[in-house]
Every structure is written in C-alpha cells, then in structure tokens.
Amino acid sequence: MLASDPMTTLLINSIYRATEGEGIHIGTPQVFVRFQGCHIGCVNCDSKETWDFNPEFTMALDEVMEKVETLSQNIIKRVSITGGDPLHPSHVPSLLVLIKELKARDYYVNIEAAGTRVVKEVFDLVDFVSYDFKTPSTEVTTSKDLLLKFIRDYGHKAQIKAVVADKKDFESTYDAFHFIKQNGINPPSWCLTPCFEPGEAFPMQRFQHVVNLNENFGLPFRVIGQQHKWVYGAEARQV
Numbered sequence: 001m002l003a004s005d006p007m008t009t010l011l012i013n014s015i016y017r018a019t020e021g022e023g024i025h026i027g028t029p030q031v032f033v034r035f036q037g038c039h040i041g042c043v044n045c046d047s048k049e050t051w052d053f054n055p056e057f058t059m060a061l062d063e064v065m066e067k068v069e070t071l072s073q074n075i076i077k078r079v080s081i082t083g084g085d086p087l088h089p090s091h092v093p094s095l096l097v098l099i100k101e102l103k104a105r106d107y108y109v110n111i112e113a114a115g116t117r118v119v120k121e122v123f124d125l126v127d128f129v130s131y132d133f134k135t136p137s138t139e140v141t142t143s144k145d146l147l148l149k150f151i152r153d154y155g156h157k158a159q160i161k162a163v164v165a166d167k168k169d170f171e172s173t174y175d176a177f178h179f180i181k182q183n184g185i186n187p188p189s190w191c192l193t194p195c196f197e198p199g200e201a202f203p204m205q206r207f208q209h210v211v212n213l214n215e216n217f218g219l220p221f222r223v224i225g226q227q228h229k230w231v232y233g234a235e236a237r238q239v
C-alpha cells in the first residue's frame with residue numbers, strides 16, 4: 001500500500017481521544033478523527049484552525065488506523081469523524097476507505113455533516129450522522145429541501161444540530177422543524193446548541209434564553225450545551 005495513493009492518503013488535522021461534549025451522545029468517550037479543510041465559512045466557527053487544506057500534512061490509512069487503535073485500547077470502539085469538512089468532495093474517496101476499515105474492525109462510526117451535502121455512499125456506511133442545520137448567525141444556509149431529503153433517507157440514524165445565538169436563530173430552526181413536520185415526517189432528535197464563542201465566559205444568559213424559547217415554543221427541541229467548553233474553556237483543543 002503506497003502512502004501516496006490518493007485512496008489511502010488522508011488529510012488529517014488531528015486524531016485524539018476525548019469525551020463527546022455535545023449532541024445526544026454527550027458524555028460518551030470516543031476517538032475523534034478530525035479532517036483538514038473547510039470551505040463552508042460559518043462566521044462563528046469554533047475550529048477555524050481546520051479551514052486550510054495542507055497536503056504537506058497527510059497520513060497513510062495504516063498510520064490513521066494505528067493511532068485510532070492505540071487510543072481505543074480495544075475499549076472505546078467508537079469513532080467520530082469530524083473536521084473541517086470531512087464530506088468535502090476531495091476527501092470522499094479516502095473517507096470511504098477509512099470508514100470501511102473502521103467498520104471491518106467493529107467500530108461504531110459517527111460522522112459530523114455540515115448540512116450542506118448529502119453524500120449517499122458515506123451516509124449508507126456509517127452508523128450515525130450528526131447533521132447541522134445552519135442558523136442565520138452562521139451566515140451559511142442549510143437548504144430545507146436538502147434537510148428534508150436527508151431526514152427521509154437517514155433520519156433513523158441521525159440527529160440534527162443547530163447552534164443558536166439569539167431569537168432569530170431559534171425562529172429559523174423552528175421554521176425548518178415545522179417544514180419537516182408539514183411534509184409528514186417526524187424529525188429525529190434535534191438539538192439546540194447555545195452558541196459559546198472562543199474568548200467568552202460561559203454564556204449563562206444566552207443559555208437560559210434558548211431554554212426559555214424552547215419552553216415557550218412547545219418544547220420541540222433538546223437543548224444541549226457544549227460541555228467540553230465549560231469544563232476546559234472555549235479555546236481548548238482536543239478535548
């Protein structure tokens with residue numbers, strides 16, 4: 001197997017073990033495989049250091065698996081693939097090889113999807129998809145039609161996550177939620193993540209505001225904060 005083979009050469013930012021800090025799997029230890037590169041451009045992105053694609057820093061599939069196995073210690077059989085944007089088209093061939101290898105070794109595989117693409121060949125293979133609904137404060141748009149298609153096809157093994165900074169974000173998310181229901185589909189678990197930006201202290205008032213909005217709008221969502229940020233600080237990495 002050649003390290004230069006594009007199918008088995010991965011643009012990796014980092015691989016580390018940590019406890020899931022957000023979404024419905026919060027509190028679950030996992031190995032994170034973080035891909036480099038993202039062109040989506042959320043203005044409140046908390047991992048801008050992953051935006052660049054740097055082909056000088058690649059890992060062969062064998063190296064990735066060795067690191068995953070070392071961190072897993074055959075105890076943590078869960079891998080979360082994140083980024084950056086792991087679903088960027090340039091990653092997909094090597095991503096598919098990685099997922100197949102992880103599944104062959106009995107790992108439960110979650111992928112973090114930015115909500116801008118449905119990549120059938122990837123979503124068919126993984127155990128779980130965490131799909132973003134981008135709110136206005138991100139200045140990125142999630143197509144409601146694409147969201148509907150995603151939920152129709154993969155809602156049985158998915159959560160939807162929306163970062164909420166204010167009432168406008170909440171209302172936009174609520175509007176999308178109703179669009180799905182109006183189409184006769186019961187949405188999967190849908191989490192609101194109160195925005196917690198690097199450099200801030202824990203945003204207690206914003207958190208309470210999001211909880212109150214959810215209560216006032218009939219409790220359609222689960223409000224789950226980013227635990228790792230209040231435990232380690234919003235700037236901490238690999239936690």
Ligand code: SF4
Pocket residue numbers: 038039040041042044045046047048050083084085114
């Ligand atoms: S998709 Fe994720 S990595 Fe990319 S800009 Fe948005 S939050 Fe950041």
